[in-house]
Amino acid sequence: MAVLVLSVLILSCFSAIPFTYADSGMIGVNYGRIADNLPAPEKVVELLKSQGINRVKLFDTDKTVLTALANSGIKVVVSLPNENLTAAAADQSYTDNWVQENVKKYTPATDIEAIAVGNEVFVDPKNTTKYLVAAMTNIRSSLVKFGLDESVKVSSPIALSALANSYPPSAGSFKPDLIEPVIKPMLDLLRKTSSHLMVNAYPFFAYAANADKIPLDYALFKENAGNVDNGNGLRYDSLFDAQIDAVFAAMAAVGFGDVKLTVTETGWPSAGDENEIGAGAANAAAYNGGLVKRVLTGNGTPLKPKDPLNVYLFALFNENLKTGPTSERNYGLFYPNEAKVYDVPLFSTSATVAPVSDSKAKVLPVNKPSSSSHVGQTWCVANGKTTKEKLQEALDYACGEGGADCRPIQKGAACYDPESLEAHASYAFNSYYQKNARGVGTCDFGGSAYVVSQPPKYGKCEFPTGH
Ligand SMILES: *[C@@H]1O[C@H](CO)[C@@H](O)[C@H](O)[C@H]1NC(C)=O
Numbered sequence: 001m002a003v004l005v006l007s008v009l010i011l012s013c014f015s016a017i018p019f020t021y022a023d024s025g026m027i028g029v030n031y032g033r034i035a036d037n038l039p040a041p042e043k044v045v046e047l048l049k050s051q052g053i054n055r056v057k058l059f060d061t062d063k064t065v066l067t068a069l070a071n072s073g074i075k076v077v078v079s080l081p082n083e084n085l086t087a088a089a090a091d092q093s094y095t096d097n098w099v100q101e102n103v104k105k106y107t108p109a110t111d112i113e114a115i116a117v118g119n120e121v122f123v124d125p126k127n128t129t130k131y132l133v134a135a136m137t138n139i140r141s142s143l144v145k146f147g148l149d150e151s152v153k154v155s156s157p158i159a160l161s162a163l164a165n166s167y168p169p170s171a172g173s174f175k176p177d178l179i180e181p182v183i184k185p186m187l188d189l190l191r192k193t194s195s196h197l198m199v200n201a202y203p204f205f206a207y208a209a210n211a212d213k214i215p216l217d218y219a220l221f222k223e224n225a226g227n228v229d230n231g232n233g234l235r236y237d238s239l240f241d242a243q244i245d246a247v248f249a250a251m252a253a254v255g256f257g258d259v260k261l262t263v264t265e266t267g268w269p270s271a272g273d274e275n276e277i278g279a280g281a282a283n284a285a286a287y288n289g290g291l292v293k294r295v296l297t298g299n300g301t302p303l304k305p306k307d308p309l310n311v312y313l314f315a316l317f318n319e320n321l322k323t324g325p326t327s328e329r330n331y332g333l334f335y336p337n338e339a340k341v342y343d344v345p346l347f348s349t350s351a352t353v354a355p356v357s358d359s360k361a362k363v364l365p366v367n368k369p370s371s372s373s374h375v376g377q378t379w380c381v382a383n384g385k386t387t388k389e390k391l392q393e394a395l396d397y398a399c400g401e402g403g404a405d406c407r408p409i410q411k412g413a414a415c416y417d418p419e420s421l422e423a424h425a426s427y428a429f430n431s432y433y434q435k436n437a438r439g440v441g442t443c444d445f446g447g448s449a450y451v452v453s454q455p456p457k458y459g460k461c462e463f464p465t466g467h
């Protein structure tokens with residue numbers, strides 16, 4: 001994956017002064033779809049375009065998504081799901097058919113540039129690690145067969161937990177039991193095919209588990225004292241850089257220091273459970289804003305200063321059907337209604353794409369965010385897709401213990417009409433949300449509610465807002 005075209009523009013935090021860059025990396029976004037309330041793929045493609053996002057990573061090869069992405073100018077990484085890995089490893093006629101039906105059929109209209117074979121396979125509870133390299137090899141052979149091997153790369157995203165050691169970065173090493181069976185053969189394949197190792201790296205996890213030892217500013221790309229690696233004397237200003245260099249060091253330690261790397265997932269949740277230290281909208285805004293600026297303006301990492309960073313943010317949307325802790329449902333840059341989750345102007349609103357064809361510094365145009373009469377105002381509404389029982393329970397909580405002002409939804413009062421559970425719950429949730437100063441986590445109700453940036457419309461009812 002060569003360096004490319006600048007897709008994402010950010011505003012300077014302090015002013016409208018354009019910044020310059022030399023060798024810039026690229027930013028893409030993961031378009032995860034574990035949700036029942038996302039916009040149709042065609043609308044999502046419009047959203048991506050309007051934000052100047054021209055790289056996207058999918059977790060499958062969904063037909064409607066790949067069709068919507070046709071002729072969009074957006075480059076796409078598709079994935080072969082873990083559940084299909086064993087079949088892909090067993091039989092090249094399977095991968096021939098898979099490549100035919102899920103890749104070839106859509107190219108060249110849809111610009112598929114890589115296949116992620118599985119995702120974090122080493123930590124999948126249904127462990128298919130021993131099939132991974134065979135599956136990648138078969139996919140690669142099928143691409144060769146269809147003449148797609150020049151345009152479509154093959155790799156597999158690994159979690160940072162593939163490392164036995166990541167601190168200090170220079171001491172990075174892979175888990176010993178993974179090295180011979182899978183790491184070395186995989187890196188060998190990547191080297192032979194000029195492909196990148198795909199790495200999912202979340203400084204958030206390291207911070208949340210070691211908040212007493214890791215300064216938050218170091219995790220969030222803010223000014224901080226930095227950290228000197230006592231192994232090689234290199235200085236680190238961010239945990240992200242330290243994590244990536246730990247992977248480079250681990251690759252070098254097994255003889256593959258020349259293989260390049262793409263960060264296929266990174267992000268920071270805008271909300272989390274009480275024990276998820278650091279989760280929150282302000283931190284998510286700082287992390288993602290800082291990262292985008294870092295990638296577009298900076299060089300590579302201290303170990304590989306000349307290699308531009310290639311990063312896919314996780315994720316495009318909050319995904320309401322993800323299981324696990326609250327953070328899992330709150331990694332999105334956007335709510336399902338396409339409102340931004342936090343205010344930091346991460347992306348330009350009317351993107352101008354600045355091609356980077358050489359290494360000369362160029363000046364990025366900086367756009368003002370679009371203004372509307374509701375800028376900065378948000379409301380909380382019920383998620384009509386949750387069950388009646390859940391909604392009723394949440395409504396009862398909001399009006400009871402929660403202390404929401406539910407008088408307007410009583411019979412005869414101004415917001416009794418329309419008389420629907422969703423409308424009444426929305427009123428109550430919004431009242432609770434505004435009362436709590438729109439704090440992080442105050443518009444969730446176990447997934448029964450979400451934030452919107454347009455005034456809710458339920459009959460003639462006026463929903464209060466805080467400002
Ligand atoms: C992938 O695996 C799932 C689950 O076993 C199966 O339903 C699906 O048909 C498989 N896809 C292909 C292309 O084989």
Ligand SMILES: *[C@@H]1O[C@H](CO)[C@@H](O)[C@H](O)[C@H]1NC(C)=O
Binds near residue numbers: 122128130181
């Ligand atoms: C999966 O299998 C590999 C070896 O094939 C092993 O090293 C690894 O620890 C296993 N992971 C899990 C989650 O069981």
